[in-house]
Amino acid sequence: MNDTATIDARVADLRIDGERLWQSLMALARIGATPLGGVRRIALTDLDRQGRDRVVEWFRGAGLEVRVDPIGNIFGRRRARNSRLPPIVAGSHIDTQPSGGKFDGNYGVLAALEVVRTLNDRNVETEAPIEVAVWTNEEGTRFTPVMMGSGVYAGVFPLAEVLPRTDLDGRAVGEELRRIGYAGTAPTGTPIGAYFEAHIEQGPILEDTGRTIGVVTGALGQRWYDVTITGMNAHAGPTPMRLRKDALLAASRLVGEVNRIALEFAPDGRGTVGFMQVSPNSRNVVPGEVKFAVDFRNATDDSLAGMDARLRTACEGIARETNVQAAVAQAVYFAPCHFDPACVGAVRDATARLGYAHMDIVSGAGHDAVYVARVAPTAMIFVPCKDGISHNEIEDAAPADLAAGCNVLAQAMLARAGAIC
């Protein structure tokens, strides 16, 4: 029997095995490896099955009890002193973008596995069970909605609505789950004591500011819009400037406004026009129609509402000035997400104790943690990725940073699970 001081010291000194974590990442990346060093392992394909089988094999090798729920989420549970306590869960996803990288998602799953392996090595028992989660179809590139598995788990999407969803070839989620052997029967939506997700940042902030760890306090809300500008096709030569109804001129001014609005709603405001379609798109014809998409993000609903109002005013004003029609339709709304202060605190405290350069950060992208946060206390840990690049075969991250994030994950989980031996 150990006294508390001894336990605390052993926990404080506990470090994961960065080399083993890296080797696991590289091994999993070989399943669906692409010539450019990336990974293509799309949800519910044969390659996804191979990836899942490999992870499950590793889970069992680490002594975890594996269960699969009806949407294919995989949970590996570690024995604990008090098995009736809700588990302390960490994980992410192993499906990838069509041209994805080795780290997005995979890191969160394998960092959680590495925590378990480390606890096993050191014979650390916990009061509450620790679980590793693999959420189904986070990327949503084959089947929508994105973040499907965590969304079903959190009750955002009813299972019965998601299972019949089909891909472009007409194959359904439920059918593909059965085919690859991951249509499980374990109950979904069971209580979680706390959820942690380690992830590459997928942005450039940590790298730009020289920090190792991002203490993620939440995720930006999102409002997406479809805008259609209708002017009048006209010959570029014979049509004087003052008689034009140039849809691209109007659209271009709005691109500038989207950028200006994002800057006005700093520091978390983001405004992007990523998609634009010009018609008839002929070099000597004044464009009669332009369609484009607006992606607004911010940390609060108030700021998103302010950005929305500014966009609509800008559309009206610019349409009037340029003699065109502008139609604005909101296409998507995700509410801002605020993670659990106690879980975020556990991450921040662990980071500080470990001595890593860190900062609070808000996730600009969606993650499984955003849905899990609706039903359980949640936080995330970001580590830098090279040049902020993700969803790309050249996605890269430094082994030392990945190890650091995993050490933070271990400390935060233990703080919540209660190390007892």
Next chain:
Amino acid sequence: MNDTATIDARVADLRIDGERLWQSLMALARIGATPLGGVRRIALTDLDRQGRDRVVEWFRGAGLEVRVDPIGNIFGRRRARNSRLPPIVAGSHIDTQPSGGKFDGNYGVLAALEVVRTLNDRNVETEAPIEVAVWTNEEGTRFTPVMMGSGVYAGVFPLAEVLPRTDLDGRAVGEELRRIGYAGTAPTGTPIGAYFEAHIEQGPILEDTGRTIGVVTGALGQRWYDVTITGMNAHAGPTPMRLRKDALLAASRLVGEVNRIALEFAPDGRGTVGFMQVSPNSRNVVPGEVKFAVDFRNATDDSLAGMDARLRTACEGIARETNVQAAVAQAVYFAPCHFDPACVGAVRDATARLGYAHMDIVSGAGHDAVYVARVAPTAMIFVPCKDGISHNEIEDAAPADLAAGCNVLAQAMLARAGAIC
């Protein structure tokens, strides 16, 4: 024998038959007629052959002697007092855009034919011969370059370079000319005493200002550019505004600059971005590359050079401000064209005598007359088209305006050819 005063009075009273002109236009428009009321009669197709055969039949019916040159230009010559004088020529083209209208080109040919028919009706003889010209492949939609027939005639393109040009199916100009029976042997590039071309304006100025006749003093010069903006693809969510290299933001500012530059170089300046291609064109990805085209037009080389300099300065400045690369390549240059003052004067005088509301105008588009002007004294006559719309099946023009333009053409041609009976 008539004295000069009588001749002058008879010429002054001479009016073309507007109804006959309209019926000819409608008859020719049935060859290649489209469901929406337009015409699709692409150069050197079977429909072009049918159109040419019809026009040649009309030429012969009007007593014209028909010859065809090696690029397929058709000339119908009317007997004159002095057949050794270079002819006074009027014409245009009968090939159309894929979704073209009834008037573009066809009007210039059939107005010239109507002048001949009217002179025949009134037994008016001329000192110099009058000719009607049909230039091959003005539109250039199947075979480039555009304005092919008049360009070969004027020595802009060597015949030997143009005949092997192929369409998308690999068929060559020379082969298609032979196939449709219009690979002629008459010499090309023979001297022309004066050339007049009547045409719909293809722009909105005459309609907007309530004028019937545009006295065309020349054609705008053109500089076309291909611009490539290179930034960096990035996630719309996790990438803060200040760390972006947004190619579409830069391109959009340049669209605004193109418009501003055209307004600065008023009254003839035109600036158009008609083509834009965004990559990867995904709604939640900051665009890493945008390609777009710039079309600048103006009446003088100095003003085009000024616009060119402003564009390059704007590209450099905006690229620097937005942290992207901008590459500007000039793709096309057409020099400004100034028509012959005496021919323009003949059109202006005729219009004034006939009492039509008129204005001087510069053509924003290219026409066969622009090439012919390189080798012969030339002028053009514009008439309004509905809403300024052309290169469109809904292209339309009022019979009274078409008749007015034809009356001006008749008077201008007679002024140059010398009415003698």
